[in-house]
Amino acid sequence: MFDETAVRSHFPMIQNHPDLVYLDNAATAFKSDHMIQVVNDFYLRGTSNVHRGDYGLSIKASNDFDHVRDIVKDFIHAKSSKEIVFTSGASQSLNWIAYSYGLNHLKKDDVILTTEAEHASNILPWFKVCEATGAKIEYIPMQNDGSIHMDDFKNAMHDKVKIFAIAYVSNVLGVVQPLKQMIQIAHEYGAITVIDAAQAVPHMPVDVRDLDCDYLAFSGHKLGAAGGSGVLYGKYDLLENNDPPLYGGGSNARFDLCGNILLKHAPFKYEAGTPNVEGVLSLGAAIEFLQSIGMENIFEHEKQLKRYAVQRLQPLTHVHLYNATSESGLITFNVDGIFAQDVASYLNRHNIAVRSGNHCAKILVEIIGTSETVRASCYLYNTKADIDRLVDALTDITLEKCIEAAMV
Numbered sequence: 001m002f003d004e005t006a007v008r009s010h011f012p013m014i015q016n017h018p019d020l021v022y023l024d025n026a027a028t029a030f031k032s033d034h035m036i037q038v039v040n041d042f043y044l045r046g047t048s049n050v051h052r053g054d055y056g057l058s059i060k061a062s063n064d065f066d067h068v069r070d071i072v073k074d075f076i077h078a079k080s081s082k083e084i085v086f087t088s089g090a091s092q093s094l095n096w097i098a099y100s101y102g103l104n105h106l107k108k109d110d111v112i113l114t115t116e117a118e119h120a121s122n123i124l125p126w127f128k129v130c131e132a133t134g135a136k137i138e139y140i141p142m143q144n145d146g147s148i149h150m151d152d153f154k155n156a157m158h159d160k161v162k163i164f165a166i167a168y169v170s171n172v173l174g175v176v177q178p179l180k181q182m183i184q185i186a187h188e189y190g191a192i193t194v195i196d197a198a199q200a201v202p203h204m205p206v207d208v209r210d211l212d213c214d215y216l217a218f219s220g221h222k223l224g225a226a227g228g229s230g231v232l233y234g235k236y237d238l239l240e241n242n243d244p245p246l247y248g249g250g251s252n253a254r255f256d257l258c259g260n261i262l263l264k265h266a267p268f269k270y271e272a273g274t275p276n277v278e279g280v281l282s283l284g285a286a287i288e289f290l291q292s293i294g295m296e297n298i299f300e301h302e303k304q305l306k307r308y309a310v311q312r313l314q315p316l317t318h319v320h321l322y323n324a325t326s327e328s329g330l331i332t333f334n335v336d337g338i339f340a341q342d343v344a345s346y347l348n349r350h351n352i353a354v355r356s357g358n359h360c361a362k363i364l365v366e367i368i369g370t371s372e373t374v375r376a377s378c379y380l381y382n383t384k385a386d387i388d389r390l391v392d393a394l395t396d397i398t399l400e401k402c403i404e405a406a407m408v
């Protein structure tokens with residue numbers, strides 16, 4: 001049973017801003033008291049470096065830190081905790097994949113297959129790989145609601161496709177892609193599959209073994225961990241048989257005067273430098289909190305809020321919804337005749353936080369016909385009352401009111 005009141009009671013941001021409707025969860029999420037307590041304890045009682053000290057504090061911090069790898073492993077159903085690399089977020093994870101695997105395996109005329117709906121972090125690194133290797137990008141045809149027909153996907157696959165890189169859930173349209181089938185087909189062509197799960201892992205159950213993806217990336221802050229924490233999942237052989245893009249302390253077993261370097265085994269060879277200890281601890285705590293609620297419950301709650309929002313917004317003829325059917329907590333829209341940013345500022349006057357703009361998916365314009373939209377994104381602590389406040393504010397929005405609101 002999903003107890004909305006109990007869930008909300010764990011988020012100090014909600015207690016501290018009782019009148020705020022926070023619907024910008026796709027950007028970042030509020031933090032639970034459990035996670036704040038774990039980080040606080042580390043700062044107040046546990047501060048020390050990990051894997052570098054032979055004293056009690058450091059040994060405890062190292063054990064707690066290492067335990068988070070197991071927590072993440074279980075959370076995404078990886079085979080081994082050695083497949084979990086800690087990073088600073090989805091962007092770093094995706095860059096790591098591009099620069100460790102992509103740069104070393106792609107050659108001229110190889111193809112990276114992706115979509116026009118990708119976040120900058122899952123396309124710019126691939127542009128750079130193409131620049132360096134002579135590989136090229138191809139895009140899978142998409143419907144204007146962001147969905148992909150399986151026939152279009154099959155037609156887009158061919159022998160030259162070496163990497164298939166895609167967001168599990170689009171950060172603009174919220175479409176959950178049928179990845180399992182896509183990954184199976186991509187593998188039949190020998191392609192490596194790279195999943196940007198930044199908008200998936202915080203909101204729904206994700207099982208990397210069931211998906212059989214090769215790499216998967218997500219950020220900690222979007223699931224309630226501290227900023228600067230994230231995960232790169234990779235099948236062990238891929239991690240082990242490729243070199244990291246960054247070198248430094250902690251990632252090598254030895255090196256000598258002549259420049260010979262012996263790296264540690266994966267995942268440690270990808271974690272050069274002092275890690276973000278408090279970020280990793282916060283990641284473990286945030287995941288534990290989500291697990292105490294249940295990912296199925298969270299996903300179902302968000303889908304219900306989305307359906308409710310669609311049902312209430314559809315009668316508003318001046319509101320254009322771009323993703324009425326996608327099954328996630330993202331509601332993306334425009335108001336006729338008003339710039340997205342002016343709508344967001346107007347909502348802000350009503351103490352409703354949403355995001356406006358292109359949401360870092362700058363080539364999606366070709367698919368949905370507009371570069372700017374307003375995005376309201378739900379998480380486990382949002383309620384139907386939040387949606388009501390959004391819909392009420394949009395019901396009588398006019399350009400004049402937006403101008404008035406901007407002048408106050």
Ligand SMILES: Cc1ncc(COP(=O)(O)O)c(C=O)c1O
Pocket residue numbers: 026027088089090091092119121122167169170171196198199219
């Ligand atoms: C789909 C998607 N991929 C990647 C990212 C990048 O995440 P981060 O900025 O936490 O690295 C985001 C962030 O909004 C996203 O929505």
